[in-house]
Amino acid sequence: MNPILSVIIRTLIAMPSTGFIWLLSYAGFDQTFGMASLIAIGAGGLVYFGLGSIMKSRFLKKHGLTRKEYHYIKKNLDEAKQKINRLQKVQFSIRHIRSLKQRMELVRMVRNIYSLTRKEPKRFYQAEQFYFSHLDSVLELTEKYAFLSAQSKTNREMQYTLDDTQRTLNEMTGAVEKDLYQVLSDDYDHLNFEIDVAKHRLNSVKEPKYLDGNWRTKK
Numbered sequence: 181m182n183p184i185l186s187v188i189i190r191t192l193i194a195m196p197s198t199g200f201i202w203l204l205s206y207a208g209f210d211q212t213f214g215m216a217s218l219i220a221i222g223a224g225g226l227v228y229f230g231l232g233s234i235m236k237s238r239f240l241k242k243h244g245l246t247r248k249e250y251h252y253i254k255k256n257l258d259e260a261k262q263k264i265n266r267l268q269k270v271q272f273s274i275r276h277i278r279s280l281k282q283r284m285e286l287v288r289m290v291r292n293i294y295s296l297t298r299k300e301p302k303r304f305y306q307a308e309q310f311y312f313s314h315l316d317s318v319l320e321l322t323e324k325y326a327f328l329s330a331q332s333k334t335n336r337e338m339q340y341t342l343d344d345t346q347r348t349l350n351e352m353t354g355a356v357e358k359d360l361y362q363v364l365s366d367d368y369d370h371l372n373f374e375i376d377v378a379k380h381r382l383n384s385v386k387e388p389k390y391l392d393g394n395w396r397t398k399k
Contacts, residue, residue, distance in 0.1 A: 190231045198224030243302050253304045257297060260311055264290055267319050270326045279346060286318065286353045289360050296363055303363050310359035318352050321345055 202220030205211040211219065240250055267290065271283050293310055297303045304311070325345045328338060 186232065186235055190228050190235075193231060194224045194228035197227045243300060245301060250301060253297075253301045256304065256311055257294070257301075260294060260315060263315055263319050264294055267315075267322060270319075270323050274322075274326050274329055276329060276346075279349075282350065282353060283322075286349070286356060289353075289356050290315065290318070293356070293360055293363055306365065307359055307363045309362075310356065314352060314355050314359060318349070318356065321349050321352065325349065 198220045201223040202216050205219045206213065206216035240247060245253070268287055271287055274283065293307055297307055325342065328334075328342050328345070331338070334342070
C-alpha cells in the first residue's frame with residue numbers, strides 16, 4: 181500500500197467533504213461560523229481516517245494478511261530500508277572500478293527484492309533469509325571493504341583481507357540472486373502453467389481431424 185498515494189486520495193475526498201459539511205451546517209442549519217467550522221473539521225477528519233481504515237482493510241484482504249502480520253512485516257521492511265540506504269551510500273564511496281558492475285548489480289537486486297516485498301507484503305515470507313541474514317552480511321562486508329579500501333596505505337595482510345572480502349561479496353551476490361528468484365518463484369510457476377495451457381490449446385487447434393473423407397485441421 182503506497183502511503184503517499186493513500187494520503188493524496190484521502191485528502192482529495194476529505195477536503196470537499198469538509199467544505200460541503202461546513203456549508204450545510206452554516207447555511208442549512210443556521211450554525212454559527214465557529215460551530216460550523218468545528219463540525220466540518222470533525223466530519224472531514226472522520227472521512228479522512230475512515231477512508232484510511234477502509235483502504236487498509238481492503239489491502240490486507242487482497243494480500244491475505246492479518247493486521248498483526250502486516251505490522252510485523254512493515255516493521256522489518258522499515259528496518260531493511262535503513263540498511264539498504266546505508267548500503268547504497270557506502271557502495272558509491274568505494275573507488276574500486278573493476279568491482280563497480282558487480283556492486284551495481286548487487287544494489288539493483290537488493291532494491292528489487294525490497295520493492296517487490298513492499299508492493300506485495302506476503303512475499304516477505306519467501307525472502308526471510310534475505311531480510312534476516314543476507315542483507316546484514318552484505319552490508320557488514322561492504323562497510324568493511326569500504327573502510328579498508330579507503331586507507332592510504334595497505335600492507336600484504338590488509339590486501340589479502342580486501343581480496344577475501346571481495347570474493348565473499350561475490351558469493352553473497354549469488355546468494356542474493358537466489359533470494360530474488362525465490363521471491364519470484366510463484367510468478368515463474370504461474371507463467372510456466374500459462375505457457376503449458378497455451379501450448380495445449382495451440383496443439384488442440386492444429387490437431388488434424390478426419391472429416392468427409394479428408395483430414396482437416398480442427399477449428
